[in-house]
Amino acid sequence: MQISTETNKDFEVRSLDAMCVNESQLTHKWYHNIKYVIVGLAFGIFLVKAEIISWFRIQEMFRLQSFHMYGVIGSAVVTGIIAVWLLKKFKVKTIYGEVITFHPKPFNMGQVYGGLLFGLGWAITGACPGPLYAQIGTGAWVISVTLISAVAGTWLYGYIREKLPH
Amino acid sequence: MNILELIKHPWPWYVAGPLIGLTVPALLIIGNKTFGISSSLRHVCAACIPANIPFFKYDWKKEIWNLFFVLGIFLGGVIAMNLLANPEPIKINAKLASDLAGYGITDYSGLMPTQLFNWQILLSLKGLIIIVLGGFLVGFGTRYAGGCTSGHSIMGLSTLQWPSLVATVCFMVGGFIMSNLILPLILSL
Numbered sequence: 001m002q003i004s005t006e007t008n009k010d011f012e013v014r015s016l017d018a019m020c021v022n023e024s025q026l027t028h029k030w031y032h033n034i035k036y037v038i039v040g041l042a043f044g045i046f047l048v049k050a051e052i053i054s055w056f057r058i059q060e061m062f063r064l065q066s067f068h069m070y071g072v073i074g075s076a077v078v079t080g081i082i083a084v085w086l087l088k089k090f091k092v093k094t095i096y097g098e099v100i101t102f103h104p105k106p107f108n109m110g111q112v113y114g115g116l117l118f119g120l121g122w123a124i125t126g127a128c129p130g131p132l133y134a135q136i137g138t139g140a141w142v143i144s145v146t147l148i149s150a151v152a153g154t155w156l157y158g159y160i161r162e163k164l165p166h
Numbered sequence: 167m168n169i170l171e172l173i174k175h176p177w178p179w180y181v182a183g184p185l186i187g188l189t190v191p192a193l194l195i196i197g198n199k200t201f202g203i204s205s206s207l208r209h210v211c212a213a214c215i216p217a218n219i220p221f222f223k224y225d226w227k228k229e230i231w232n233l234f235f236v237l238g239i240f241l242g243g244v245i246a247m248n249l250l251a252n253p254e255p256i257k258i259n260a261k262l263a264s265d266l267a268g269y270g271i272t273d274y275s276g277l278m279p280t281q282l283f284n285w286q287i288l289l290s291l292k293g294l295i296i297i298v299l300g301g302f303l304v305g306f307g308t309r310y311a312g313g314c315t316s317g318h319s320i321m322g323l324s325t326l327q328w329p330s331l332v333a334t335v336c337f338m339v340g341g342f343i344m345s346n347l348i349l350p351l352i353l354s355l
Contacts, residue, residue: 030230032197033230033231033234034234035196035197036193036196036197036199036231036232036234036235036238037234037235037237037238037241038238039189039192039193039196039235039238040234040235040236040237040238040239040240040241040242041238041239041241041242041245042185042189042238042242043186043189043235043238043239043242044238044239044240044241044242044243044245044246045242045245045246045250046177046182046185046186046242047186047239047242047243047246048242048243048246048247048250048277049173049176049177049182049246049250050176050177050179050181050182050183050186051176051256051277052182053243053277053278054256054277054278055277055278055279055282055283056256056258056262056274056277056279057258058341058345059262059266059345059349060258060259060262061341062338062341062342062344062345062346063259063261063262063345063346065259065261065262066258066259067179068179069179070179071178071179071180071183072179072182072183072186073183073315073319073320074183075179075180075183075184075187076183076184076186076187076320077187077319077320077323077324078183078184078187079183079184079186079187079188079190080187080190080191080320080321080323080324081323081324081326083187083188083190083191083324084190084191084194084324084325086191087191087194087195092195094194094195094196094197094198095195095196095197096197098198100194100195100198101198102200102325103200104327105312105313105318105322105327105329105330106329107328107329107332108312108329110310110311110312111311111312111318111329111330111332111333111336112332112333112336113310113311114306114307114308114309114310114311114312114333114336115307115311115318115332115333115334115335115336115337115339115340116307116336116339116340116343117303117306117307117310117311117340118303118304118306118307118308118310118311118314118336118337118340119307119336119337119338119339119340119341119342119343119344120303120307120340120341120343120344120348121299121300121301121302121303121304121305121306121307121340121344122304122315122337122340122341122344123340123341123342123343123344123345123349124295124296124299124300124303124344124349124352125296125297125300125301125304126278127304128203128204128304128308128314128315128316129203129204129206129207129304129305129308129314129315129316130203130236130239130314130315130316132301132304133203133236133237133239133240133243134239134240134242134243134246135243135277135278136240136243137239137240137241137242137243137244137245137246137247138243138244138246138247138276138277138278139247140276140278140283142283142284142285142288142297143278143283143297145288145297145298145301146297146298146300146301146304147301148301149297149298149299149300149301149302149305150207150301150302150304150305150308151207151210151211151305152301152302152305153207153301153302153303153304153305153306153307153309154204154207154208154210154211154305154306154308154309155211155215155217155219155222155305156302156306157221157305157306157309157310158208158211158219158221158222158309159217159219159221161221164310
């Protein structure tokens with residue numbers, strides 16, 4: 001029984017949900033994580049300087065009043081596609097010598113229902129999860145309430161997950 | 167104009183977009199990590215309030231890099247605001263500005279409208295909907311969809327996964343409906 005729960009747990013995390021699973025099989029001391037702080041820090045600066053964390057820019061996007069956000073997301077995707085293609089073509093390894101792995105994302109109806117719900121929230125708050133952290137960093141402390149509420153939403157999803165259509 | 171002056175100006179999309187896109191290979195190369203941010207919310211649940219729910223019963227410590235990553239995003243916000251801030255008010259579309267003025271939103275000194283995001287407004291129905299319900303939808307919706315703008319729209323599309331395209335289209339549809347049809351009612355409260 002123990003084994004079957006373990007397997008199921010792994011299946012839940014690896015296959016059904018998380019986009020951001022840890023593909024690395026290596027274990028390191030905690031300070032190796034500092035490199036993720038540095039990448040996150042750069043990413044946070046990009047978000048703020050491109051004004052992606054601005055509620056105003058999100059409204060402009062959804063009202064088709066500015067090209068800015070479409071340009072940012074579009075050029076980010078094109079850059080990502082080229083980068084991933086290059087990594088695959090030249091079989092680039094990680095700095096630890098591991099082979100880089102990619103996980104396919106199976107389709108389920110949650111992407112439609114959840115996607116619509118997230119879209120509604122995105123346009124109200126003017127933030128997806130990344131910008132929430134950056135907004136708090138810029139001193140908009142009240143956004144920490146939004147973040148806590150987002151954690152609560154994630155928790156409720158986990159709680160009622162089995163009853164939801166997927 | 168020196169370099170610092172230039173950096174302080176808002177960055178155009180063709181500079182910021184590719185830099186954001188480079189986050190994808192950066193995370194893959196430094197540790198085989200798949201770019202995504204909404205998972206951090208799940209890891210917080212798994213770490214703090216798992217409550218015996220199967221969805222939160224996994225080894226979150228293995229995914230702790232993601233929490234370090236979002237800590238970095240927070241610090242990036244601190245640095246961008248304190249050292250690299252643009253002193254000018256944000257420039258927005260004139261039509262949007264006149265619409266928002268109708269709802270009493272006239273302050274463009276910050277990236278966020280301080281008239282909508284402040285502690286006092288939390289005590290009103292409008293504030294509760296915008297700050298609390300909005301955040302709730304972000305957390306619930308991203309997990310239901312299995313990812314957010316970073317996990318689906320950037321990472322998923324970069325690896326050419328059609329389910330991520332479906333999710334991205336749904337994000338946009340939800341956003342269009344809210345921004346154009348529902349938000350005006352909320353702002354009128």
